[in-house]
Amino acid sequence: MTDTSKYHLPKGTSADGPYDLLVTPESAGWGHSGLRILTLRPGQAHTLSTGDSEFLVLPLTGSCTVTTDGTAFELTGRTGVFASATDFAYLPRESVALISSADGGTFALPSARTERSSLSARYGPQKNVPVELRGAGACSRQVNNYCLPGTFEAEQLPVCEVLTPGGNWSSYPPHKHDTARPGQESELEEIYYFQVAGEDGFAYQRVYGTENRPIDVLAEVRSGDTVLIPHGWHGPSIAAPGYDLYYLNVMAGPGQDRAWLICDDPAHGWVRETWESQDVDDRLPFEGLTQ
Numbered sequence: 001m002t003d004t005s006k007y008h009l010p011k012g013t014s015a016d017g018p019y020d021l022l023v024t025p026e027s028a029g030w031g032h033s034g035l036r037i038l039t040l041r042p043g044q045a046h047t048l049s050t051g052d053s054e055f056l057v058l059p060l061t062g063s064c065t066v067t068t069d070g071t072a073f074e075l076t077g078r079t080g081v082f083a084s085a086t087d088f089a090y091l092p093r094e095s096v097a098l099i100s101s102a103d104g105g106t107f108a109l110p111s112a113r114t115e116r117s118s119l120s121a122r123y124g125p126q127k128n129v130p131v132e133l134r135g136a137g138a139c140s141r142q143v144n145n146y147c148l149p150g151t152f153e154a155e156q157l158p159v160c161e162v163l164t165p166g167g168n169w170s171s172y173p174p175h176k177h178d179t180a181r182p183g184q185e186s187e188l189e190e191i192y193y194f195q196v197a198g199e200d201g202f203a204y205q206r207v208y209g210t211e212n213r214p215i216d217v218l219a220e221v222r223s224g225d226t227v228l229i230p231h232g233w234h235g236p237s238i239a240a241p242g243y244d245l246y247y248l249n250v251m252a253g254p255g256q257d258r259a260w261l262i263c264d265d266p267a268h269g270w271v272r273e274t275w276e277s278q279d280v281d282d283r284l285p286f287e288g289l290t291q
Helices: 271-277
Strands: 019-023 033-040 045-049 053-068 071-078 088-091 096-100 105-113 122-124 131-134 141-147 159-164 178-181 185-187 189-196 203-208 216-221 226-229 233-239 245-252
Touching: 019 226, 033 045, 033 053, 033 096, 033 189, 033 245, 053 141, 071 088, 088 141, 105 245, 159 233, 189 203, 189 233, 203 226, 216 226, 233 245
Parallel strands: none
Antiparallel strands: 019 033, 033 105, 045 096, 053 071, 053 088, 053 096, 053 105, 088 122, 131 141, 141 159, 159 245, 178 185, 189 226, 189 245, 203 216, 203 233
C-alpha cells in the first residue's frame, strides 16, 4: 500500500511563507510541475520571481494587477471558481512580476520548469478561454481549457480546470500519461487542486499504478486539498451528491513538444462509448459560462 500522505496534501499542510500551498518540483519529488496558491488581503502585493519556470497568474476569487517588465495586466478575475471562467496572465522564465490586489483575492500560480524562454509575458482574455462540456450522463463535466496545446501558447505548461456537478464522476475513464510514446501518450506529472461547494463539501480522488510502477491513493478531498500524481492511472474524481466539485489541473514533463496525450485504462475505456446514447447533464454549463 502506498503512503497516501505523500500524495494527498490536505489544506494548510503545505503552506509556506505567503503561500496557502507551495508545491515545487523539489517538494513533490519530481522534475517539472509546480503550483502555488496566493491569498492577498485588500491592498496587499506580492513579488513573484519565476526563476527557471514559466507561470500563469490565474484568479480563483477576486481581481489583481500583474506588473512585469514595465507592463501592467489588469485581471478582472471572478467572484469564485463556480461563477465563471477567468482571464489570466502568462509569465516567462527568468522574469519578475508584482501581483497586487486592491480588493483582495486568491490566485493560483501554476508553473512548469523549462529551459526555453522564447515567449514574452501576455494577457489571456476570459472570452478566449475554450469551455468544453465533456462526457454525458453521470460522467458529465465542464472543462475550462486555459493553457493547453492549441488554446494558448506556452513552453511546456498545460493548465485547465474541471467543474463537476454534485453526484457526477469526472477524470473518468481512468487514464494515464506517464510514458513517452510519440503520437500515443505523453510523459506528464500532474497536480490536482480542489475546491468543493458548500461548507461541508467533500469528494474523492483515486490514483492507482501499473504492475511495474505501483501507486495506490484513495483520498477524501475538501476545499484547499491537493493530490500529486507522479504516474499511474488517475480517476475517477467523484463529486458527492449535493456538492459541486472543482479542480485545477497543472501538468508538465520532460517532452519538448508540449503534447497532452492520454491513455485510458483498457478495463474501463469502453465507458466512453456509452455517452453517445446519453444527454449532457442539464446543470451544465455552470452559471456565467455560455460559450
